[in-house]
Amino acid sequence: MPPFLADLLHIWLREMEPTLTRYAVFTIGVWLLLWVVLRPLLAARKIREESPPPRQMLTELLYSLRSMAIFAAVGVLIALMYRANLYPLAHLANDWGPVWYAFSLFAGLAGLDAWFYWSHRFMHDPRVFRRFHRRHHRSHNPSPFTAYSFDVGEALLLIGYPLLFPMVFPMPDGAMQWVMLYQIVTNTLLHSGYELMPARRDGRPMLDFIVTTTHHDLHHAQAGWNYGAWFTWWDRWFGTEHPEYRARFAQAAWRPFGASPQPRPLPAE
DSSP states (O other), X not given: OOHHHHHHHHHHHHHHHHHHHHHIIIIIHHIIIIIIISTTTTGGGBSOSSOOOHHHHHHHHHHHHHHHHHHHHHHHHHHHHHHTTOOHHHHHHTTSHHHHHXXXXXXXXXXXXXXXXXXXXXXXXXXXXXXXXXXXXXXXXXXXXXXXXXXXXXHHHHHHHHHHHHHHSOOOTTHHHHHHHHHHHHHHHHTSSBOOSOBOTTSSBTTTTBOOHHHHHHHHHSXXXXXXXXXXXXXXXXXXXXTTHHHHHHHHSOOTTSOOOOOOOOOXX
């Protein structure tokens, strides 16, 4: 094999290994913990009565593997761009100390949230939905394995963020990896089928600015709402939050200071 191709393969494998490891640890871990070990204890926190069939979860796993192969391929491009000094802002940020490093993590999360909200709305345009986002919505009742079950176009849109954001924002080396780690952890929980966010006495989420599992599960049930994946700001600013979200959340969530009402099924799409 020519040295250049061998180098590309080495970079691809280096990118694939942590991506695959994170996915395996968190998706299988969440499935095993919530759906098997703690299932009897969390029965009241389950959003839907029915569970996805094993065939669906196997299909999701296979499409997730394809998505991760695409992520690793774009990771090769990112590595080559670093070699070509196409991320000069990152080199500057490396000298700005731990305070900037911490700030860059919050900026990276906020940027990712905005990127996802608007790309998500784009993918729901009827003109592009079938090519970009149909695969993900075949999981009408999601599971932890739905997290990366994407069409090729959606996978490229998602991985486009760590490719482009460091070109316009001074992101120190290694900071983006933490942002993407947060992404897979929360992405898996959003598709877990169990509401783990505790509620206030009035039934509202304890941290109402964070997207809950109920919030995203409603999107899979009724796709015209709840496009955000990490923070609720964009949906509220632009009127795309499901009007029954807080009522639905209150039915599934644990109230530390009072009993929760019994959950009822989500509406059909």
